[in-house]
Amino acid sequence: MSALLSIDRLRVELPGEKGTRTVIHDVSLDVGAGEAVALVGESGSGKSMTTRAVMRLLPEGARLSGEIRFDGVSIPGMDRRALRRWRATRVGMVFQDPRAHINPVRRIGDFLMEGVRLDRRLSAGQARERVSRLMRAVGVGDVDRRLSQYPHELSGGLLQRVMIAAALATEPDLLLADEPTTALDVTTQEEVVAIIDELRRERGLAMLFITHDLDLAAAVCDRIAVMYAGSIVEERPAGALTPDASHPYTRGLLAARPEIGRRESRLRTIEGRPISAFEVGDGCAFATRCPMVRDLCRRERPAPVHVTGGRVACHFAGEAEPQAVAGDGGAR
Amino acid sequence: MSHPVLEVRDLRKVYPVAVTEDCPDGEFTALHRESFALAPGGSLAVVGESGSGKTTCARLIVGLERATSGAVLVDGVERGRGRMSAARRRRRGREVQIVFQDPYSSLDPRQRVRDCLAEVLTLHFDMGARQRDGRVAELIDQVGLDERQAGALPRALSGGQRQRVAIARALAAEPKVLILDEAVAALDVSIQAQVLNVLADVREATGVAYLFITHDLAVVQQVCDDVVVMRSGRIIERGPVADVLERPAHPYTRRLLASVPRPGWTPRRRATEGRPPAPSGHPLPPVSETKEALP
Amino acid sequence: MSVLQLAAAPGSPAITSRDRRFGALTAVSCAVVTLLTLAAVFAPAVAPYDPTQVDPSAVYQGPGGAHPLGTDDVGRDILSRLLYGARASLLGPAIVVVVAAVVGTLVAVTAAWIGGRFDAFVSRALDVIFAFPGLVLAIVAVAVIGPGLMAPAAALSISYIPYIARVLRTAAIRQRNLPYIAALEVQGFGAAAICARHLVPNLLPLLVVQATVAFGYALLDLSAVSFLGLGTQPPAPEWGLMVANGQPSIVAGHLEQSLSAGLTIVVAVVAFNLLGQGLSRAFLGVDR
Structure with missing residues (x-):
């Protein structure tokens, strides 16, 4: 395998009040060099926990099994020094809330310079030049003024661009973007996503993009993995997912989202609420909410099967669902 | 058209x-003398991004903040402002109710769902315990909750x-107008659809x-008849x-529509760094977006 | 403000074995507090002797025998004096804490609700009171009103108000800004009803924690006042007073009175402190 990032049967358990709780269940996913892959899911689906496992940012007491390799090197196996070096030079991260990840009392310029000078032996002048280039690359004008400002003087959208610049400062191979636009207005979201997309393509950067928005994921990623209750239920090329989703959960998600220009008397809902990985019994994680559930689904957890361009974890993948269940009020 | 149930006037x-260089007069206008009306039983969307004044508008209408000028009328009668008698306060409560965005802090963490609804019913209506319990059950059913959830604490x-409970609590006062302030924004897609149906x-x-x-423009068309941007x-x-979404007249509305991700959508960088041109003739107030400089 | 710091660190998932030890300590401190309270209530029933009974034939008797903890310089039974002493020693802090808690909560909630200039004024006023050491205030009160339990207790009640009010005000402002309070306002509930039925009950865990810790400190302060001879007057038994009374005897090699009373004070103060911290942890766990 020549994947840049390769996650193989990842399982994460966290200590809870009543013993350990599984939060990630057998997640396998590859991100090739220069490829953009989206992890899509609702809250509690384990998408953020997966990226935290990749970055080795799991909470204390978490137990991890399975393997995560970056360029062939095991990440869980790295010692502290190697891990620090890897984090500093080969991956960039962008988070949902930029304000929580930037020191509020340091100027933007100092913050960026720190990133740039971390790895390479650049003179102060060269580093400054590089920072300016980065800022222009993420679409920030009036660079000098911006560099002398403090985080609270910048709007959320602008700050997120600074975070992207910081993530790219060391020319990483992989960008981990965890809901980078969720806290932004739609118009700002478009800008930021466009910037990420453009820079990524220019630099041949691979990306793992975490989001709850399937349409957004489809717009900027090559492949999409849909997560539910700690597992990947469907993984498909971005273009194939919307017209041809195979897993009932993916279909439900697509149908539940209102779409402009398509007003329905009632939205089709997925009954009940999303569950967590540790609530899943022996059967399929989606069995409790699935409109086409059968006995087998409750008994046996489906293994991923291949479908066009990807894989689906469903016993009855691709089968048409009964029309009668469409559109009911919900969590009863 | 019959007279509006809710009218916002200037x-x-x-x-x-x-006082900063962006804001030399030390004033920030969150809402500029705007007016709109809502027909009885109608559904009007107020759409905007952060800093648009939409939430200020909601808070002014329910009376959580006091307007600098202008009036809010319900059934043609101006809503009281400032200190008022308990009876008038309750009457105001039966005019307009509100559901907030954050489901996690919208309910008293120590109060069971049933008690929360009963408390509101006791405030507004003179009813016996039996009648009240019946009404509580009715409200709980109306928002699609069950008996077990009725006896539960919010956590x-x-x-x-929780958002259903907040809706039920608002409905308990039998208001003429219900304001939904980003009420489904914090919910997961599958849950959002359930609440929209409710x-x-x-x-x-x-x-x-x-x-x-x-x-969220996509949600608007699902629940609303009219819209102001x-x-x-x-x-x-x-x-x-339908008109505004299909034939948006203002460039900003078009931009807003174009920014919504949908199948086949490609994000585009706009020509300018910050934002599209301002509404004609008015200097832009110092909302957060104006922090972004023009190139 | 140790409680505030504890409250600022919400339950991280990485608390396991250390947490359980904390639980044991809390249980022990809870038991100690309960025992002290029972001693105060049932002193007449459990004390072997009259605490003020002088017995010239039995001065400076060592521990053991008829007097489990020995006798003092005039032959009074030390254990009995400790047990009876719990009454005055705990009543004082109880008055301080109850008054400070009631007034402090009222002040905090009113300031948080009204906000603006009134809140700023209240905050400054609390800061000013906080700047006066309680002990000094108590001594001044004794100088004005005269010695006894009431004067220092009254003075400390005032100086402990900021202890409660400052922490509660911050929490009350946070509650005040939550949408559930706004929803109740929109419903048409009055401010008093919202505060009494919703806001204050949600502050109660914090209030209990803060009051428990304050109780320990108030006990220490009042003991000091008595030690100086300004509080409870002899021959009534009180722990601080006993430490002072036993002092001359120490030179003669009779440590019993000062030592036992001093240890009791230390154990009581530590117990209240630990209980406060334990409750804080427990409530945080419940709250979050």
Whole structure:
């Protein structure tokens, strides 16, 4: 395998009040060099926990099994020094809330310079030049003024661009973007996503993009993995997912989202609420909410099967669902 | 058209702020003398991004903040402001109710769902215990919750369920207008759809009018008949939802529509770094976006 | 403000074995507090002797025998004096804490609700009171009113108000800004009803924690006042007073009175402190 990032049967358990709780269940996913892959899911689906496992940012007491390799090197196996070096030079991260990840009392310029000078032996002048280039690359004008400002003087959208610049400062191979636009207005979201997309393509950067928005994921990623209750239920090329989703959960998600220009008397809902990985019994994680559930689904957890361009974890993948269940009020 | 159930007339809100170079007069106008009306049983969306003044608008209408000038009328009568008698306060409560965005802090963490609804019913209506219990059960059923959830504390409920409780609590006062301030924005897609359906059912069953404050255009068309689009404290476009979404007249509305991810959508960088041109002739107030400089 | 710091660190998932030890300590401190309270209530029933009974034939008797903890310089039974002493020693802090808690909560909630200039004024006023050491205030009160339990207790009640009010005000402002309070306002509930039925009950865990810790400190302060001879007057038994009374005897090699009374004070103060911290942890766990 020549994947840049390769996650193989990842399982994460966290200590809870009543013993350990599984939060990630057998997640396998590859991100090739220069490829953009989206992890899509609702809250509690384990998408953020997966990226935290990749970055080795799991909470204390978490137990991890399975393997995560970056360029062939095991990440869980790295010692502290190697891990620090890897984090500093080969991956960039962008988070949902930029304000929580930037020191509020340091100027933007100092913050960026720190990133740039971390790895390479650049003179102060060269580093400054590089920072300016980065800022222009993420679409920030009036660079000098911006560099002398403090985080609270910048709007959320602008700050997120600074975070992207910081993530790219060391020319990483992989960008981990965890809901980078969720806290932004739609118009700002478009800008930021466009910037990420453009820079990524220019630099041949691979990306793992975490989001709850399937349409957004489809717009900027090559492949999409849909997560539910700690597992990947469907993984498909971005273009194939919307017209041809195979897993009932993916279909439900697509149908539940209102779409402009398509007003329905009632939205089709997925009954009940999303569950967590540790609530899943022996059967399929989606069995409790699935409109086409059968006995087998409750008994046996489906293994991923291949479908066009990807894989689906469903016993009855691709089968048409009964029309009668469409559109009911919900969590009863 | 019959007279509107809710009318906002020349409503204006100015906040004092620190004097900076962006804001030399030390004033920030969150809402510029705007007016709109809501028909009985209607559903009007107020759409805008952060800093557009949409939430200020909601808070002014329910009386959580006081307008600098202008009036809010319910059934043609101006709503009271400032200190008032307990009876008048309760009457105001039966005019307009509100559901907030955050499901996690919208309920008293120590109060069971049933008690929360009963408390509101006791405040507004003179009814016996039996009658009240019946009404509580009715409300709980109306928003799609069950008996078990009725006896639960908020922490035992999911975000979507809490939001249903907040809706039930608002409906308990039998208001003429229900303001939904980003009420489904914090919910997961699958849960959002459930709550939107509940809202549609409730309107049909009770005839309550909605003022739907949101940033999400896709949700608007699902629940609303009319829409006003706001930006920087001004209404820049208004009309029936279908018209505005299909033939947006204002460039900002077009931009807003174009930014919504949908199948086949590609994000585009705009020509300018910051934002599209300002509404004609007015200097932009110092909302957060103006922090972005023009290149 | 140790409680505030504890409250600032919400339950991280990485608390396991250390947490359980904390639980044991809390249980022990809870038991100690309960025992002290029972001693105060049932002193007449459990004390072997009259605490003020002078017995010239039995001065400076060592521990053991008829007097489990020995006798003092005039032959009074030390154990009995400790047990009876719990009454005055705990009543004082109880008055301080109850008054400070009631007034402090009222002040905090009113300031948080009204906000603006009134809140700023209240905050400054609390800061000013906080700047006066309680002990000094108590001594001044004794100088004005005269010695006894009431004067220092009254003075400390005032100086402990900021202890409660400052922490509660911050929490009350946070509650005040939550949408559930706004929803109740929109419903048409009055401010008093919202505060009494919703806001204050949600502050109660914090209030209990803060009051428990304050109780320990108030006990220490009042003991000091008595030690100086300004509080409870002899021959009534009180722990601080006993430490002072036993002092001359120490030179003669009779440590019993000062030592036992001093240890009792230390154990009581530590117990209240630990209980406060334990409750804080427990409530945080419940709250979050």
